[in-house]
Amino acid sequence: MKLSQIHRLLLLASLCACSTVSTSAPHRTIELIDREHFRPGRATSIELKGALGAPAQTIATSSQEDTWIYTEPHGQENWQRASFTIDKKSGSILSSVLLLNDEDLLHDLNKAIDHFNASRFIINEEGWINNHEYSGNSEYSDPVNGISLTVKKTRKTVSEIGFWQPGLRGH
Numbered sequence: 001m002k003l004s005q006i007h008r009l010l011l012l013a014s015l016c017a018c019s020t021v022s023t024s025a026p027h028r029t030i031e032l033i034d035r036e037h038f039r040p041g042r043a044t045s046i047e048l049k050g051a052l053g054a055p056a057q058t059i060a061t062s063s064q065e066d067t068w069i070y071t072e073p074h075g076q077e078n079w080q081r082a083s084f085t086i087d088k089k090s091g092s093i094l095s096s097v098l099l100l101n102d103e104d105l106l107h108d109l110n111k112a113i114d115h116f117n118a119s120r121f122i123i124n125e126e127g128w129i130n131n132h133e134y135s136g137n138s139e140y141s142d143p144v145n146g147i148s149l150t151v152k153k154t155r156k157t158v159s160e161i162g163f164w165q166p167g168l169r170g171h
Contacts (some may be wrong), residue, residue: 038084038093040146041165045091048084055084064088074101095164100157109156112149119145125153 038048048068049055055068056078066086071078085094106112113121119142126135137159140149143166150160 038096039163040093040095043093045086045093048093061085065094095162098161100159100161106161107157109151109158112158116147119147
């Protein structure tokens, strides 16, 4: 399953009644440095909550996993900024996604590739989705380092950066 498909499923699940909402969203901006510090397999949910606070929303994605969604203010609304998939039993972070905006340095594809200069990305064109929608997105995926970029090809911008623990790509 592609990272962009997983992200769409998370958004759909958030619309369901299978989630809890926290009134104590993080009080500081979530940056890429946070995401790299909380890489899957290197940090736990306790460390994550200690640094970023309680998630704005928790979704039970399966009997073994929860997804924690962190939001940030954007005008009058809160927009999703990041999500972390957590193993319920061990508390380990299995995967994470950072949603980028125009102000983020790594929103520019060339800067993102320069930042992850040790990665060797495999490029997969998203193309047709369910035979009725064409996507101009590509996924740049590095299975060795567990990094993926969702790229808008026409604008050469990165909309999402995903991290996963190599060997657990299903997340």
